[in-house]
Amino acid sequence: xxxxxxxxxxxxxxxxxxxxxxxxxxxxxxxxxxxxxxxxxxxxxxxxxxxxxxxxxxxxxxxxxxxxxxxxxxxxxxxxxxxxxxxxxxxxxxxxxxxxxxxxxxxxxxxxxxxxxxxxxxxxxxxxxxxxxxxxxxxxxxxxxxxxxxxxxxxxxxxxxxxxxxxxxxxxxxxxxxxxxxxxxxxxxxxxxxxxxxxxxxxxxxxxxxxxxxxxxxxxxxxxxxxxxxxxxxxxxxxxxxxxxxxxxxxxxxxxxxxxxxxxxxxxxxxxxxxxxxxxxxxxxxxxxxxxxxxxxxxxxxxxxxxxxxxxxxxxxxxxxxxxxxxxxxxxxxxxxxxxxxxxxxxxxxxxxxxxxxxxxxxxxxxxxxxxxxxxxxxxxxxxxxxxxxx
Amino acid sequence: xxxxxxxxxxxxxxxxxxxxxxxxxxxxxxxxxxxxxxxxxxxxxxxxxxxxxxxxxxxxxxxxxxxxxxxxxxxxxxxxxxxxxxxxxxxxxxxxxxxxxxxxxxxxxxxxxxxxxxxxxxxxxxxxxxxxxxxxxxxxxxxxxxxxxxxxxxxxxxxxxxxxxxxxxxxxxxx
Amino acid sequence: xxxxxxxxxxxxxxxxxxxxxxxxxxxxxxxxxxxxxxxxxxxxxxxxxxxxxxxxxxxxxxxxxxxxxxxxxxxxxxxxxxxxxxxxxxxxxxxxxxxxxxx
Numbered sequence: 001x002x003x004x005x006x007x008x009x010x011x012x013x014x015x016x017x018x019x020x021x022x023x024x025x026x027x028x029x030x031x032x033x034x035x036x037x038x039x040x041x042x043x044x045x046x047x048x049x050x051x052x053x054x055x056x057x058x059x060x061x062x063x064x065x066x067x068x069x070x071x072x073x074x075x076x077x078x079x080x081x082x083x084x085x086x087x088x089x090x091x092x093x094x095x096x097x098x099x100x101x102x103x104x105x106x107x108x109x110x111x112x113x114x115x116x117x118x119x120x121x122x123x124x125x126x127x128x129x130x131x132x133x134x135x136x137x138x139x140x141x142x143x144x145x146x147x148x149x150x151x152x153x154x155x156x157x158x159x160x161x162x163x164x165x166x167x168x169x170x171x172x173x174x175x176x177x178x179x180x181x182x183x184x185x186x187x188x189x190x191x192x193x194x195x196x197x198x199x200x201x202x203x204x205x206x207x208x209x210x211x212x213x214x215x216x217x218x219x220x221x222x223x224x225x226x227x228x229x230x231x232x233x234x235x236x237x238x239x240x241x242x243x244x245x246x247x248x249x250x251x252x253x254x255x256x257x258x259x260x261x262x263x264x265x266x267x268x269x270x271x272x273x274x275x276x277x278x279x280x281x282x283x284x285x286x287x288x289x290x291x292x293x294x295x296x297x298x299x300x301x302x303x304x305x306x307x308x309x310x311x312x313x314x315x316x317x318x319x320x321x322x323x324x325x326x327x328x329x330x331x332x333x334x335x336x337x338x339x340x341x342x343x344x345x346x347x348x349x350x351x352x353x354x355x356x357x358x359x360x361x362x363x364x365x366x367x368x369x370x371x372x373x374x375x376x377x378x379x380x381x382x383x384x385x386x387x388x389x390x391x
Numbered sequence: 392x393x394x395x396x397x398x399x400x401x402x403x404x405x406x407x408x409x410x411x412x413x414x415x416x417x418x419x420x421x422x423x424x425x426x427x428x429x430x431x432x433x434x435x436x437x438x439x440x441x442x443x444x445x446x447x448x449x450x451x452x453x454x455x456x457x458x459x460x461x462x463x464x465x466x467x468x469x470x471x472x473x474x475x476x477x478x479x480x481x482x483x484x485x486x487x488x489x490x491x492x493x494x495x496x497x498x499x500x501x502x503x504x505x506x507x508x509x510x511x512x513x514x515x516x517x518x519x520x521x522x523x524x525x526x527x528x529x530x531x532x533x534x535x536x537x538x539x540x541x542x543x544x545x546x547x548x549x550x551x552x553x554x555x556x557x558x559x560x561x562x563x564x565x566x
Numbered sequence: 567x568x569x570x571x572x573x574x575x576x577x578x579x580x581x582x583x584x585x586x587x588x589x590x591x592x593x594x595x596x597x598x599x600x601x602x603x604x605x606x607x608x609x610x611x612x613x614x615x616x617x618x619x620x621x622x623x624x625x626x627x628x629x630x631x632x633x634x635x636x637x638x639x640x641x642x643x644x645x646x647x648x649x650x651x652x653x654x655x656x657x658x659x660x661x662x663x664x665x666x667x668x669x
Contacts, residue, residue: 098421129515130441137444140452144424147459151417163463166456190516396568400576407580407603411587416595423599426580430606433573434631437617442631446609449635454602454642461595461646465653483590487582494578498571514628527629534636541640549647551654 006295009036010122033125037114044304045266046076052312059316079259086255091153094252098152103253103260106145110267113138116192117274120284120297124193131192132180135275136173139230142268143169146249149261153252161248164323165232165239171330172229172236176272178338179223182345183210183279192275196283205289209282213353214361215345220280222338224310227276229330231269233311235318236326273307274300332376340368395436402429416462424455441516573614581607594649594659598642605638 004011013032020028050073054064066072090099113135115125128134143166150162187195187210199208210216229236239248250261277283281303284296321329344361351357406426410419427450434443523531584603591597609631616627653659 098418128440130444133441133444133448133516137447137452140448143452143456144421144459147456148421151459151463159463163460166460170453170456188517393568396572400572403576404579404583407583410599410603411583411591411596416593419596419599423602426603427606430580430610433576433610434613436568437573437613439613439617439628439631442609442613442628442635445632445635449639450602450606454639457642457646458595458599461649464650465595465659467593467595467659480590483586486589487586490585491578491582494581495575498574498578514625519625519628519632522625522629527633530629530633534633537637538640541644545643545647548644549650 006121006297008295009120009297034115037125038111041114041267041270042263044270045263046080047073048266048270048308049079049262050075051308052315055309055312056316059313083256083259088256089252089254091155091252093154095152095154098148099252100257102145102148102152103257103264105148106142106264107260107267109138109141109145110264110271113271114267114274117271117278118193118196118283119300120295123284123297127191127193130190132184132190132195132275132279135192135271136177136180139268139272140173142264145264149253150249153249155252158249158251161239161251165249168232168236168239168323168326168330169230171327172226172334175222175330175334175338176226176230178335178342179219179226180275180279182215182219182338182341185342186210186213186215186345186349192278192283196278196285199282200285202289202292207282207285207287207289209285209287210280211282213348214358214365215341215348216280218337218341218344218365220276222334222341223276223280226330226334227269227272228311228314229326230272231265231311233269234315235321238320238323238326269311270304270308273304273311276307277303328376333372336372337368341365396433399429399432399436402426403433416467417459420455420458420462423458424451427451427455439514441514441519567617570614570618574611577607577610577614580604580610592661594652594661594664595646597661598645598649601645602638602642605634609634 013029016032017025017029050065053075054066054072057064064072065075068074068078090096116128116131116134118124146162146165146169150158150160150165153159183195184190187198189195189198199210201208206212211220232240250258253261277300284300286292286294286299344364347364348357348361351360403426406422406424406429409422410426413419413422427446431443431446431451434446581604584600584607586600587603588597588600591600612627612631612634616625616631649659652664656664658664
């Protein structure tokens with residue numbers, strides 16, 4: 001029973017490909033791998049924008065949008081129609097070619113990155129031998145799109161916003177890749193499918209997820225923080241600064257191109273969450289062995305929705321970080337912790353794991369975390385309050 | 392000669408030619424990225440997966456951004472260079488043509504192409520990692536040292552010079 | 567698989583384009599870009615030879631290309647830092663003007 005439900009999409013695709021003649025079959029197979037990804041994640045983008053506005057509204061003690069559709073859930077349709085019919089304003093001094101292709105340079109690599117994520121058992125678009133590296137390579141091209149958007153608008157403020165955004169994204173790419181490097185080291189493979197399959201085995205009742213190890217937990221926390229910063233989401237969204245510099249690098253974009261940037265940003269958020277699920281949370285596997293009867297794609301999307309809920313939650317809760325605080329946090333705190341985590345993973349491997357491994361590695365990690373925190377954040381002593389009077 | 396090779400070759404050469412001849416420097420940098428991406432496609436076509444993805448990650452994601460930042464920090468993006476059809480340009484093209492003809496003659500008369508193909512090496516990441524740690528461990532450590540030195544050196548050179556600390560004026564109460 | 571001569575001719579064309587740019591242009595950054603193109607042409611040569619298995623050295627071509635990518639990145643970083651420092655000093659990047667060692 002659970003077998004065919006689990007593989008229902010694979011069987012559907014196989015049946016659909018079989019309908020076409022022999023020479024066309026590879027192309028139809030590729031098309032049928034790509035189209036559902038774009039459709040599903042496009043729809044998820046729409047729903048998440050509504051969920052985010054309603055979630056933020058509830059956190060801020062107000063209702064979100066509730067006019068369009070049942071409880072406001074068709075708001076994204078209204079937003080999409082508005083974006084499509086708006087006039088496309090291009091500044092007169094702007095560089096037209098670069099201004100035009102910047103949204104596409106942002107969108108296409110992000111969509112490419114989805115091709116190595118395993119959405120279910122046997123449901124990966126391509127199984128690269130170096131899948132994790134492909135994901136990071138595709139993600140790093142989006143920084144160029146930010147620059148193109150900011151520079152082509154010939155606007156000093158959008159250029160500044162673009163430079164700050166690029167500096168932030170480059171700085172946070174290093175902890176992201178370091179956290180992923182720990183997982184690759186311990187799993188022994190760069191292929192996403194192999195990493196998930198190694199985590200899908202059950203030892204007793206608990207699955208072998210990477211998050212259940214001390215180095216995995218530390219790397220997961222590093223990855224999450226760096227992922228939030230990579231997607232330019234609050235509390236790291238100073239380059240975007242909705243309440244300060246309006247929209248930073250895409251302030252000169254209107255209508256459909258703005259919607260494409262928005263789409264690219266959210267799709268990037270989903271993609272990096274998908275990679276976190278693959279590397280740390282066991283991909284499509286169930287956490288406990290008695291829950292294994294639920295289909296694998298259900299688990300993947302359930303975990304993805306938990307991540308989305310987490311992003312919305314911290315957006316509504318935490319204040320924005322300043323630029324220098326942001327950069328200090330990445331270079332002086334996250335990167336040393338990421339490097340230390342590599343050593344912790346090696347210690348775990350040699351100690352052998354289990355409770356003793358948890359005790360040793362956990363103690364070392366906590367010592368590093370508190371030591372680094374104390375060394376970096378200067379404590380001002382509590383002094384007597386002084387007043388300065390204008391005279 | 393497959394169609395994908397032709398497309399990628401045109402992309403690489405067009406990107407490189409545009410990067411060397413456009414007047415607006417930021418456009419040059421963006422055409423360079425196009426050329427790098429075409430080159431990465433060629434690497435992937437030659438089944439060197441790791442090197443192809445590393446090419447995109449390093450060149451397309453880091454080197455091009457460095458070049459663009461340098462163009463912006465040195466204000467070279469604001470002014471455009473004057474038209475270049477002058478004596479230097481003609482001499483440069485002649486030198487390039489001479490070098491190319493020498494290389495082509497050397498290529499086409501060498502003995503490589505008349506032998507049957509030998510067995511290529513293993514390209515999967517596991518074999519590469521193993522080789523990096525056993526046979527090529529000395530170049531690996533040397534590259535690590537070089538990257539550290541380059542990091543520190545580049546940061547030091549590009550930092551603005553420290554001004555001498557000026558004397559502190561004491562806070563005076565304005566009467 | 568495309569035979570080897572095509573890759574070699576392509577890489578030599580890329581090389582001479584980089585060479586022509588590096589010799590001709592006056593802006594220091596474009597010269598650096600030309601040098602990067604030449605390095606990339608050499609990388610393509612290495613990978614093509616590795617794939618066609620001519621030298622019998624196993625993975626040596628692949629490794630060389632990988633190290634070359636890493637070293638080229640370091641070289642670009644240092645080169646651009648030097649260019650920024652020169653700009654700060656001389657207020658120009660025109661290579662015809664930056665032609666004396668006097669500080």
